[in-house]
Structures are given as structure tokens and as C-alpha cells.
Amino acid sequence: MKKTFLERIGVCSWSLRPATPTDLVVELKAAGISRVQLALDPLRESRSLIEETETLFRQNGIHIVSGMFGTAGEDYSTLETIRATGGIAPDSTWSENLARIHANALIASELCLSLVTFHAGFLPDDPADPNFAKMLKRVTQVAEIFGARNISVALETGQETALNLAVFLRKLNCRNLGVNFDPANIILYDKGDPIEALRTLRPWLRQAHIKDAKRTTAPGTWGVEVVAGEGEVDWPKFFSVLRETQFAGDFVIEREAGEQRLLDVCAARDLLLQLNCVP
Numbered sequence: 001m002k003k004t005f006l007e008r009i010g011v012c013s014w015s016l017r018p019a020t021p022t023d024l025v026v027e028l029k030a031a032g033i034s035r036v037q038l039a040l041d042p043l044r045e046s047r048s049l050i051e052e053t054e055t056l057f058r059q060n061g062i063h064i065v066s067g068m069f070g071t072a073g074e075d076y077s078t079l080e081t082i083r084a085t086g087g088i089a090p091d092s093t094w095s096e097n098l099a100r101i102h103a104n105a106l107i108a109s110e111l112c113l114s115l116v117t118f119h120a121g122f123l124p125d126d127p128a129d130p131n132f133a134k135m136l137k138r139v140t141q142v143a144e145i146f147g148a149r150n151i152s153v154a155l156e157t158g159q160e161t162a163l164n165l166a167v168f169l170r171k172l173n174c175r176n177l178g179v180n181f182d183p184a185n186i187i188l189y190d191k192g193d194p195i196e197a198l199r200t201l202r203p204w205l206r207q208a209h210i211k212d213a214k215r216t217t218a219p220g221t222w223g224v225e226v227v228a229g230e231g232e233v234d235w236p237k238f239f240s241v242l243r244e245t246q247f248a249g250d251f252v253i254e255r256e257a258g259e260q261r262l263l264d265v266c267a268a269r270d271l272l273l274q275l276n277c278v279p
Contacts, residue, residue: 087121158185
């Protein structure tokens with residue numbers, strides 16, 4: 001059965017910055033949204049936390065549309081620091097991250113998730129770079145770990161151009177691996193036009209983040225994340241491309257800046273309702 005418009009809208013749990021599963025349920029109810037992309041890393045802390053989350057979500061009609069995991073040692077202070085520390089690229093944290101990935105895959109399976117997303121880290125521009133082959137091997141390993149539990153994985157966009165990511169994905173050729181498309185990340189990392197990036201990556205689309213940003217005026221520095229609708233993402237064109245693609249995945253609101261997260265999530269929700277152009 002085809003999902004309705006509202007059944008395709010969710011919120012990233014980390015956007016609401018909940019201290020407990022109860023806090024998350026309260027914030028979701030306040031936003032009027034019953035679907036969530038759930039950060040898996042906090043659940044590794046205890047078995048009771050997983051059980052509490054499952055129980056509360058079941059009691060309150062909350063559905064987990066996907067999971068997300070982070071990686072050890074990431075430093076988002078500058079573009080240079082995240083390039084050096086991001087994702088599964090650094091050798092110094094690979095063993096720790098591999099152990100985390102196995103644990104997160106088990107949690108995702110227990111929660112009956114079908115999709116988990118993550119930042120792979122920066123991919124070399126040149127396929128002949130030895131680190132390109134290293135990343136192919138590591139991302140394939142991650143896909144296999146989740147695939148063994150019948151779970152798909154999706155790479156977050158933005159840390160490389162869409163063309164470079166497409167080259168990487170073609171070489172991977174993993175059936176259970178795709179893309180979580182974040183148009184704001186394309187702007188934040190200054191990696192081109194998000195609409196053209198969406199057209200390039202649409203064969204691999206598994207999920208989309210609803211997030212907005214303004215491009216940096218100082219090359220080599222971060223752009224600025226803003227409330228959805230106040231940035232440079234052309235949302236009507238964004239959804240026009242998705243209609244052309246017949247995209248049937250979820251739209252998950254993400255807000256990682258600002259101090260009024262609930263209000264900003266509600267603003268993104270209202271933008272979607274106002275546009276009324278979800279495919």
C-alpha cells in the first residue's frame with residue numbers, strides 16, 4: 001500500500017537533542033510527527049535503553065523509519081579537521097569503528113530496521129589514489145555487515161561532489177547500499193548545486209533529509225545551516241526532480257544548528273505541507 005504524504009515525514013532524533021527516550025517521545029508529539037530516524041550509538045550503552053525505547057515507541061505509536069550511526073573521533077570544527085577525522089577513513093579509528101558497526105548492526109536488526117545511514121568520510125577525487133581502494137573495501141565491509149542482517153545502508157552526501165560519489169558507487173556495486181541525500185550538505189561543504197547533485201545521484205536514492213543552508217563566502221570554510229526554507233535549497237525544484245524519479249522513500253527533517261530545535265523542526269514540517277509537492 002502506498003504511503004500517504006504524512007506517513008513519509010520523519011525527524012532525526014539527534015535534531016531534538018533528547019536526554020532520554022521519554023524526552024524524544026515528548027518532542028515528537030509536540031512536533032506532531034510520529035516517525036523518526038533514530039541515532040543508534042546511544043543505544044549501545046545498555047540493553048535496558050533499547051528495551052525502554054522499543055516499549056515507549058510502541059505505546060505511543062512512534063515508527064522508526066531508519067537508523068543512523070556516527071564514528072569515533074570525528075571533529076567538525078573545520079573542513080580540514082573533519083576531512084582528517086571523518087567517517088571510516090582514518091586508520092587510527094578503524095578498529096574501534098568496526099566494532100561499533102557490528103554492535104549497531106545487531107541493534108538495528110533487533111529494532112527491525114531496514115535502512116541505516118552514515119558518513120563514510122571523504123572519498124579521494126582520483127580513483128587511482130590508494131585511499132580510494134581502501135574506502136571501497138571498508139564501505140563494502142560495512143554494507144556486508146548490515147546486509148547479513150537484511151539491512152540496507154545509505155551514505156550521507158556532501159563530503160565529495162555528486163559526480164565523484166557516483167563513480168565510487170558504481171565501483172562498489174553493492175545491492176544493499178545507496179544514498180541518503182542531504183541537499184544542505186552539498187551547500188555546507190561547497191560541493192556544487194544540490195539540484196544537479198540530486199539528478200546525478202537519484203539512481204541510488206534511499207532517503208532524503210530536509211535541511212537547508214547558505215553557502216560560505218570564504219572558500220575553504222563551512223557554510224551556514226539555516227531553518228528549512230530560509231536557505232539556498234530550491235525546494236520546488238528538489239521535489240520536481242523527485243517526482244520525475246518516482247522516489248518513494250522517506251523525508252526526514254534534520255536540524256543540527258540553532259537553539260530552538262522544536263520550532264525549527266515544525267517550520268520544516270510546515271514548509272513541506274505548504275509546498276504540497278511531495279511525490
